[in-house]
Amino acid sequence: MATTFAETPLIRSKHRQEAIVRVVLGLMAVAMVVPLLAILGYLFVEAWPLLSWDFLTKNPTGGMRQGGVWSALLGTIYLVTTSLVIAAPVGVLAAVYLNEYAKQGWLTRIINLAVVNLAGVPSIVHALFGLGAFVLFAGMGRSILAASLTLAIMTLPVIIASTKESLASVPLSFREACWNVGATRWQTIRGIVLPNSISGILTGVILQVSRTAGETAPIMFTGAVFFKRIEEGDPFAYSLSDQCMALSMHLFTITTQVTEAPKALPYATAVVLLGTVLLVNALAIGLRVKLRARKKW
Amino acid sequence: MHESAAPPPVRPLGPPKIQVRDLRLSFGSKEVLHGVSFDVDRNDIFAIIGPAQSGKSSLLKCLNRTIELVPGARQSGEVVIDGVEVSQIPSVYTLRRRVGMVAPLPVGLPLSIFDNVAFAPRAAGFHDKQELAALVERCLRQAALWDEVKDRLHTLGTKLSGGQQQRLTIARALSHEPEVLCLDEFSIAIDPVTTMRIEDVLKELKQHMTIVLVTNLVQQARRLAGRTMFLWNGEIIEEGATDVVFSEQPQSRKTYDYVNGIFG
Numbered sequence: 001m002a003t004t005f006a007e008t009p010l011i012r013s014k015h016r017q018e019a020i021v022r023v024v025l026g027l028m029a030v031a032m033v034v035p036l037l038a039i040l041g042y043l044f045v046e047a048w049p050l051l052s053w054d055f056l057t058k059n060p061t062g063g064m065r066q067g068g069v070w071s072a073l074l075g076t077i078y079l080v081t082t083s084l085v086i087a088a089p090v091g092v093l094a095a096v097y098l099n100e101y102a103k104q105g106w107l108t109r110i111i112n113l114a115v116v117n118l119a120g121v122p123s124i125v126h127a128l129f130g131l132g133a134f135v136l137f138a139g140m141g142r143s144i145l146a147a148s149l150t151l152a153i154m155t156l157p158v159i160i161a162s163t164k165e166s167l168a169s170v171p172l173s174f175r176e177a178c179w180n181v182g183a184t185r186w187q188t189i190r191g192i193v194l195p196n197s198i199s200g201i202l203t204g205v206i207l208q209v210s211r212t213a214g215e216t217a218p219i220m221f222t223g224a225v226f227f228k229r230i231e232e233g234d235p236f237a238y239s240l241s242d243q244c245m246a247l248s249m250h251l252f253t254i255t256t257q258v259t260e261a262p263k264a265l266p267y268a269t270a271v272v273l274l275g276t277v278l279l280v281n282a283l284a285i286g287l288r289v290k291l292r293a294r295k296k297w
Numbered sequence: 298m299h300e301s302a303a304p305p306p307v308r309p310l311g312p313p314k315i316q317v318r319d320l321r322l323s324f325g326s327k328e329v330l331h332g333v334s335f336d337v338d339r340n341d342i343f344a345i346i347g348p349a350q351s352g353k354s355s356l357l358k359c360l361n362r363t364i365e366l367v368p369g370a371r372q373s374g375e376v377v378i379d380g381v382e383v384s385q386i387p388s389v390y391t392l393r394r395r396v397g398m399v400a401p402l403p404v405g406l407p408l409s410i411f412d413n414v415a416f417a418p419r420a421a422g423f424h425d426k427q428e429l430a431a432l433v434e435r436c437l438r439q440a441a442l443w444d445e446v447k448d449r450l451h452t453l454g455t456k457l458s459g460g461q462q463q464r465l466t467i468a469r470a471l472s473h474e475p476e477v478l479c480l481d482e483f484s485i486a487i488d489p490v491t492t493m494r495i496e497d498v499l500k501e502l503k504q505h506m507t508i509v510l511v512t513n514l515v516q517q518a519r520r521l522a523g524r525t526m527f528l529w530n531g532e533i534i535e536e537g538a539t540d541v542v543f544s545e546q547p548q549s550r551k552t553y554d555y556v557n558g559i560f561g
Contacts, residue, residue, distance in 0.1 A: 104368055177404040177466070179363055181417035181473055182394035191416065196407055 043274065047267035055268060059229050060250075064258045069269055071230045074237060075144075075244030076276065079219060080212045082148035082240065083155060088205045090152075091159030098160070099167040100189055119157035126154045127218040135222055145240040147223030154218060155208045162204025166197040199291030206284035210277040216248040224249040226257070247273040312380065314339045314477060314507040315360065320374035322355055322364065322531075329355055331531045332374065337477075337524075342499060342508040344518030344539065346555070347528035353511040354401070356528070357479045360509065361396040362389050378477065394421065397475030401482040403462035405454035406469075410437075410446050413454040413465055417473040432472060440468035441498050460491035467495065471502075478502065479509045484517065496521055515556045519543045527552050 058068035098115075102108040130150025140146040170193050178188035194201075216224075224246045230237035238244050251269045254261050313336035322330040329352045337343040345353050358364040359376055362383055376383045378396070386392045394417065406413050414433040423429065433450070437443040442464040446457070454465050463483060470478060480499075484492040499508055499521060512518055518525045519539060526536040527549070535542060535552040547553050554560050 173400065173402065173404045174406055176363065176366075176400065177406060177469070178416070178420075179366060180361065180393060180398040180400070181420065181469060182390040182392075183417065183420040184390060187420045191420070192406055192408075 043271050047271045050264040050268035065261050072245040072247045072250040076247045078238050083151035087152035087155045091156045092163050095160045095163035099164045115157045115160050124217045127221045130222040142223050143241045147219040150218045150222045151212050163201045166200030170196050199288050203284050203288045209280045316377040318375040322372050325369045329531050333533050335536050341523040342521045344522030344525040345511045346518050351528045352531040361393045394473040395476050397470035397478040399470050399480045401485045403466050405462040409451045410454045411450040414468050414472045436468040436471040440464045460487040463487050477507045481511045
């Protein structure tokens with residue numbers, strides 16, 4: 001009996017359908033690269049006249065119209081680092097508790113609800129809270145510390161959510177196998193769960209850098225200033241109780257508050273901000289690849 | 298309840314290793330074990346057979362108290378090992394070391410073969426390198442895996458084949474030198490030849506420990522067990538000497554039908 005592989009109309013229509021779907025989906029995927037390339041290209045072209053090493057290492061001068069972005073760049077680095085140093089341990093440990101220890105009950109449900117809702121609070125509201133709680137009530141004044149704490153509270157729920165997700169990706173059977181041989185929860189977490197979720201956890205934390213670096217509202221009320229001159233080339237020019245400049249706020253002020261600034265100045269500032277963020281993201285991707293290679297199942 | 302009616306087979310002297318009395322277990326409002334009672338003899342292989350969802354695996358979890366880690370599980374009745382009610386044992390970790398557990402699907406932890414077996418001793422604070430090496434070798438030999446892996450102990454356990462991983466799981470369960478070894482359908486994911494090898498291992502192991510074997514393969518129970526229990530929908534249909542359970546006249550017609558493949 002001869003089996004035929006002849007094309008029937010049904011099969012032809014299936015092939016056609018498959019081809020159409022593939023093209024449409026592919027176009028969508030490509031379409032999302034377009035805005036990114038457009039933004040990068042546009043920024044670079046506009047910023048080109050000002051881009052130089054000096055732009056990174058010199059303070060702004062001449063009523064913000066000349067010089068570089070040194071004090072803003074360093075301020076952003078301070079804010080981002082300090083806020084992550086505060087938020088990362090708290091967030092990761094809280095997530096470990098929620099995912100590994102917490103029994104399903106009303107308390108856990110309330111905590112999870114709080115995390116979700118905290119993530120939904122607009123940044124300007126965080127700013128007001130930071131002003132009230134840290135600057136005024138705790139008496140920190142407007143400072144890098146107060147601004148970083150505000151940013152930390154903003155990033156916490158996202159870090160908790162991403163960490164929980166990484167932990168949940170470690171199969172339950174691994175945990176059960178450990179419990180079955182008499183290991184405690186903590187031994188299980190330290191020996192098996194954390195080593196196999198650390199890449200995801202770190203990536204989640206590092207990706208928060210881009211969000212923190214771009215925020216303007218929360219730091220505007222709590223620690224960032226219009227202008228501050230600091231020692232050029234000294235990475236320790238700020239202390240935690242100082243006010244600081246920040247790239248995001250600097251970009252905002254030179255576009256809206258400073259008249260007759262050179263046209264390339266905001267673009268160059270944006271390039272520095274974006275460059276910093278992309279650099280950190282690249283670091284996160286590199287780290288992920290490195291740790292993924294060690295993944296063991 | 299059926300024990301008294303059965304013709305008393307020759308049972309080893311001494312009190313039973315495990316006594317379960319009126320064990321009830323529910324998840325939320327659903328009761329999955331409706332008051333089961335049975336004894337497991339020392340140095341015997343005790344088989345629990347029965348269709349899926351009959352409560353076999355949950356029963357095993359009650360023995361090492363991992364049932365407490367299952368959300369919503371509620372238990373009543375007694376589980377007594379060596380005369381001590383398990384809930385009275387102050388350290389649950391000690392209990393779990395005394396009652397080894399092998400899960401249905403092989404679980405190679407994402408560690409080296411050596412570390413897989415050394416995990417439990419290390420968790421118990423046992424760090425002497427030479428003694429660990431000797432222990433790992435002994436357990437892998439007992440689990441009939443040593444010859445296949447002795448040259449690559451530091452490669453990943455997760456890269457082994459299914460049958461090898463199951464023997465690795467058994468080696469890990471042996472590494473804390475349990476007195477009771479529970480196996481939950483260990484042959485579900487491995488081929489018949491490996492299954493037979495592990496069965497030989499179990500016959501060897503019962504010299505040193507008491508084995509509780511949950512199995513879907515009724516013939517496996519017949520080959521290995523001294524006593525067999527037929528659990529169905531959370532109730533014991535029959536418990537007795539394996540010869541009797543698999544004979545032409547077990548106490549319950551249901552048992553006959555089940556072991557002969559008429560239902561289930």
